[in-house]
Structure formats: structure tokens, C-alpha cells
Amino acid sequence: xxxxxxxxxxxxxxxxxxxxxIIVSLTILISTPLAILVGIARYKKIKVLHQILSVxxxxxxxxxxxxxxxxxxxxxxxxxxxxxKNIGSEVNVFDLNPIIxxxxxxxxNITATFSEIVRSALMTVDKGQYEAAxxxxxxxxxxxxxxxxxxxxxxxxxxxxxxxxxxxxxxSLAFAMTVQDIMxxxxxxxxxxxxxxxxxxxxxxxYFVLCILIExxxxxxxxxxxxxxxxxxx
Amino acid sequence: MIGFNITRFFDTFQKxxxxxxxxxxxLLFSLLFAFILxxxxxxxxxxKNRILRKFSNGFTTVMRCTPVxxxxxxxxxxxxxxxxxxGIDLNKLSRFVFVVITFSILYAGLFSEIARSAYxxxxxxxxxxxxxxxxxxxxxxxxxxxxxxxxxxxxNLGNAIIALLKNSSLAFTIGFMELMGGTEQILxxxxxxxPLEAYTALALIYWGICILLERVFKWCEEITxxxxxxxxxx
Numbered sequence: 414x415x416x417x418x419x420x421x422x423x424x425x426x427x428x429x430x431x432x433x434x435i436i437v438s439l440t441i442l443i444s445t446p447l448a449i450l451v452g453i454a455r456y457k458k459i460k461v462l463h464q465i466l467s468v469x470x471x472x473x474x475x476x477x478x479x480x481x482x483x484x485x486x487x488x489x490x491x492x493x494x495x496x497x498k499n500i501g502s503e504v505n506v507f508d509l510n511p512i513i514x515x516x517x518x519x520x521x522n523i524t525a526t527f528s529e530i531v532r533s534a535l536m537t538v539d540k541g542q543y544e545a546a547x548x549x550x551x552x553x554x555x556x557x558x559x560x561x562x563x564x565x566x567x568x569x570x571x572x573x574x575x576x577x578x579x580x581x582x583x584x585s586l587a588f589a590m591t592v593q594d595i596m597x598x599x600x601x602x603x604x605x606x607x608x609x610x611x612x613x614x615x616x617x618x619x620y621f622v623l624c625i626l627i628e629x630x631x632x633x634x635x636x637x638x639x640x641x642x643x644x645x646x647x
Numbered sequence: 648m649i650g651f652n653i654t655r656f657f658d659t660f661q662k663x664x665x666x667x668x669x670x671x672x673x674l675l676f677s678l679l680f681a682f683i684l685x686x687x688x689x690x691x692x693x694x695k696n697r698i699l700r701k702f703s704n705g706f707t708t709v710m711r712c713t714p715v716x717x718x719x720x721x722x723x724x725x726x727x728x729x730x731x732x733x734g735i736d737l738n739k740l741s742r743f744v745f746v747v748i749t750f751s752i753l754y755a756g757l758f759s760e761i762a763r764s765a766y767x768x769x770x771x772x773x774x775x776x777x778x779x780x781x782x783x784x785x786x787x788x789x790x791x792x793x794x795x796x797x798x799x800x801x802x803n804l805g806n807a808i809i810a811l812l813k814n815s816s817l818a819f820t821i822g823f824m825e826l827m828g829g830t831e832q833i834l835x836x837x838x839x840x841x842p843l844e845a846y847t848a849l850a851l852i853y854w855g856i857c858i859l860l861e862r863v864f865k866w867c868e869e870i871t872x873x874x875x876x877x878x879x880x881x
Contacts, residue, residue: 471854471858472850472854474809474857475809475813475853475854475857475858476813476850476853476854476857477813477814477816477817477827477853478813479816479817479827480816480827480846480849480850480853483842483846484843484846484847484850487842487843487846488842488843488846578711578712581714582712582713582714582715583714585714585716585717586714586716586817596714596716596717609720609724610721610724610725610728613717613720613721613724613725614721614725616717617713617717617718617721620712620713620714620717621709621712621713623712624711624712625708625712628712
């Protein structure tokens, strides 16, 4: 064990954390509204759209994320290049930050998983709740906003926590798209000096701390949102 | 470049079929060893010994918070180094062994948590009743607890096994030839041309296997539920 190398790489790897967190937060930010729309569309079983969306979710959930990454990374840039050429843009595709491709993959991936969470959360809310809200004269939007969502969120929170932890773990694959995240930095450092094990222990520690933090945050949110929980009259 | 070459697609598809067995082997052997480890971890989690309980809970947390890729590298580079201290040379070992070790410990952590939550979902009276009619402790677990816990655990177990199948695609990063590695090799042999066709073929294979597994678990769920109902009736 080369402890000096280990501590030096640890500090180098810390520089990758912002990249990882940017990818995670942007992905969550973009895919939350999408997932709610997809989830509602599937929950309400809207014709045609429901079928298309279930094929989409099934495909995303049935293929490895590394494959999705390769699929996007090998095809989207060249398509984008042709598209940009056609509209007469001067932008060179290969100068673009690879984070964009990472975002495309992760948003597509997380939207599918998240929409399933939304759908199952909506299903846990009792139908009587919706009907009761309608009878007291709330509009449909208000019913969702005030009655359905607060209750659905409670049952969704543990799943959302798992989702975000999964996303953080998934970002470790972004190095395949030349994104300079924690994993990529460690890999470069390790390859330069053949100290593989030390570098990966660093990465292991960083991911572990990140995930523990997320779990702790969600534990607190869970306690706070308990009050929205629907109590059955006994 | 954007066109889709059907002949290339079928060509890759055919070549990829011989890489399905290695992927399934990873799945099978990892599950086998994970299922051997799981009862041990569950026993520790439910036991009275505080240290063992802390250890197994910590084990689950660590396994849940580590990206598969990081764990794979840690095992692949770390184990030979660890064993070389004792003078045992592991460098000649097949990569398959490292892959199986990684997935076994990762998923044993997960399975033990699934098993524990399933166990806790069973009313305590079941165990007490079984013990009071004179069944032995082992017999109670085998005849009363296990069948009921299995029914509760099957959906989660199914999801975890499908996730394991998808994650097995990362084994190619340490050079094990499974579906993903096979695709990379096929692509390398034709100098990286037609990536879209190759990855689509691979995606379809994974998707097919995943849908198949999903069906199997649905079927298991229905069968066990029917059996439970029948045993309640009589």
C-alpha cells in the first residue's frame, strides 16, 4: 500500500465530485417533470401514449446502463453533427462537453425508473380521496396538487432515495463518455502509476460517503413528510 | 452513417448468441454463492449478538453504496494483492472467479436485506404458534416462516436478479468475455464500424432475457400466491 499516493489521489478525486453532483442534480431536475408526466400518462392509461411509454420504460429497464451509454455515445454525436451541418451551424460537435451526452443517457434512464415510482405512488392513494376532492368542488389540477400528490409523495420517498443513490452509482459509468468525474480521475491516476487498488479505495470511500449522506438526508425528509400520510379510520 | 444496415444487424446478432452462456453463467454462479451467504447474514441480522448485527448491517450498507464498477475493480486488483501478503498467487485465476465473487458479495448484501424485511412482515404469532404446537426451531423456519417470507420477497428478489443480469455487463471492464465484451470485440474486429447495429442487437438480446425473467417471476408470484391461498382455506 502506497499511502502517500492514496492521499494525493484522494484529493485529486475530490475535484471530480462537483462534476458528479452537477450530473446528478441536472438529471434529477430535468427528469422530475418528465417522470411525473410519464407516470400520470401511464397511471391514467391514455390510449396509444400508454403503449408507447410502456415499451420505452420496458426497454430502459431491460437493458444495462453501460449499453445505453455506448448506444447514445456512438450514435448521437454523429447525428448531431449532420443536424448542425444542415442548419448551417458553426458549432463543432466534438468540442462539446461530453456531460451533455451523459445527461441525455441519464435523463432517459432516470425518467423511465422515476415514472414507475410515480405510477406506483399514485396507485397507493385511495380512489375515494380523488372522488371526495371532486365532490367538494376542487378542480382536477387542484385535486392533484392538494390531495393526491402530498399523499403519493410519502410512499414515493424511500423509492426516490434508492433512485438517487442508484443514479450516483450510475454516474461512475460516465467515464466511458470521457466525462472527467471521480472514477475517470482515479482511473487516470491509477493507470499512470499502477497503483490500482489505492486509487479505487479512494473512489470507494468517496462514493460511500456521498451515498450515506443522501440516505441521511432522505431519512430526515421521511420523518417530516409522515404527517401527510393517509390515516385510515379505525 | 445514419442508415441502418439490416444485414450487419443480423450478422452481429448471430455472432452474439454464443456470448449468452457466459452472461448466464455469471448470473447463475453469483446467485448460487449469494444464496449461500444470505442465510448467514440474515441470521446475524436477526441474532442477539450486537457485534454481528452491526457487522451484517454495515455490510449491507457498504454493498448498497458501492458502484458495481468500483467493487469489481477493488476485487479484481485488491484480492490478489491481499492474498500475495500470505504468499498465495491469485494472478493466474480466471477472471470469471473475480466477477462471481464481486456479484456474490454485492447481491448477498442486498438479498439479506430483502430477506430480513420479508421475515419482519410475517406476524410474530405465526412463529409462536408453530413453536407452541411443538415444531422444532429449524422446522418452524423451514415449514412456516420460509414459505411465507418467500411469497413476500419474490417481487423484490426478481427485481434484484434482473438488476444483477444487467450489471453483469460490467464484467467486460476487467476483460471477461460476456455479451458486452463480445460486442466490443466484434466491433473492434471491424474497426468500430456499424456501432448502432451492434448495440441494437445487444440491446434486443438483453431486453429479451429481461422480459423472459420478468415473466418467470410473475409466474412464480402467481403460483406461490395460489398455494398460500389454498393452504389458508384448508
